[in-house]
Amino acid sequence: MSHVKPNREYSRAEYISDAVVHGLGIGGALIAGPVLVTLAAIWIGDPGLVTALGVYAFTLLAMWVCSALYNLVQREDLVSGLRRLDQSAIYFKIAGTYTPFIALASGSLGFLAGIWAVALAGASLIILSPGRVAVLAIALYLALGWAGAVLGGPLVSTLSPLGFWLLVAGGLTYSAGVVFNVWGSLPFHNTIWHVFVLVGTVFCYAAIATEVALAA
Template structure:
């Protein structure tokens, strides 16, 4: 590879910044799950428990696998963690849709959206786990398309959810999408830390929506 094509080395400062963001994200994901559990009225019916459980699974899986992969030393184990990291993004997308579709939207629309997104997410996760390194650009497009798939149900969503929730869902989607631009900008200083910062900000927007849905069960 020529010098003009070679990526610049990652500075220690960038590595430390990314590590701090991952530690913060993992801690926040655990705190978020505890907060959700405390916000739900007990006992919980199976649909809310199922939907919120899928969300918690996706949140911890994405941030946990990302932290494990990005903080791990080079080697065979890191390559496995990379597969899990990329697969967990699909799980997080579907996990986030679960409470929005099943609790916020509900009915036939809700179950249809949830089933469609989970089918796509499981297919994408399987591809990342068993065919790593292939279709990388297609996978990025799949993340974005699956993340915005709910727009097909925008009319019933707008009727079912408060304006604040819709705004937060849209803001989270935009933050994830803008983060993808940073993710592919490999020469940007502190690129990885900035990309993961966008991820945390987007996840925070969506968490507020899920928390409001959980509180609304009472």
């Protein structure tokens, strides 16, 4: 989940702190994702919703694993490939986050298809590009993440007040964290950025869990 490398080497303390954050992210995804899917299966039992939550849980875990590989594996020969994997996973996680909300809303399939189409296009751009699209990638992440607020009116209108504000809090947290993502000269900037991602992820997860609980 990083796009701008600093013009210096990371210190041991920076790597350790970043590893801790990634450990929390991966561990949380391994526990929270299956719990949410299981509860939805027990409480609601709708196959479409359970599948949508499974997609969300998988993309959430994939994002953290790919980020850990890129940010913590210190192999110069693997940097380019791991960077593309990491950046591609973010697109799918954003689309994966939208998926349960749309399943709960029982509609907006065209909007969902559009979100996944943009995610696939963004990932393809990352994978096929020569690695010079960092600024464009960040802009597309933000546009995709906030697309629901701009274009997903029917989807937003189905959310509970608590779910809505938790989702907004998640979006604002992710967006604010971008400042630290690109601030490569700041010590611990990568760790700080990933803390923002972790907190934003918790907000979004809480929004989904809230809507699932209210639908039960």
